[in-house]
Amino acid sequence: MNCASVIRRVSSYIDGDLEATIVEEIELHLKTCRDCTILVQQTRLTVRLYYDSDLVDYPVEVQARLHETLRRKICKDPN
Numbered sequence: 001m002n003c004a005s006v007i008r009r010v011s012s013y014i015d016g017d018l019e020a021t022i023v024e025e026i027e028l029h030l031k032t033c034r035d036c037t038i039l040v041q042q043t044r045l046t047v048r049l050y051y052d053s054d055l056v057d058y059p060v061e062v063q064a065r066l067h068e069t070l071r072r073k074i075c076k077d078p079n
């Protein structure tokens with residue numbers, strides 16, 4: 001599994017919405033890839049802020065930054 005494959009599945013991964021074998025592959029990748037580890041942490045945090053917070057603006061801003069990170073990442077490492 002490469003970075004782009006992890007990125008495509010990150011929200012499903014956090015939702016616990018993936019097959020065990022896919023989760024294993026993602027976690028294997030996370031052990032060796034700091035970028036994706038940070039991405040997962042950021043996405044988890046964003047999701048938590050989004051659901052827990054009454055402040056609408058903040059999560060949106062975080063999400064915008066996250067999407068920017070994702071876009072750069074996908075451009076850098078297609079496929």
Ligand SMILES: [Zn+2]
Nearest residue numbers: 002003033036
């Ligand atoms: Zn990666």
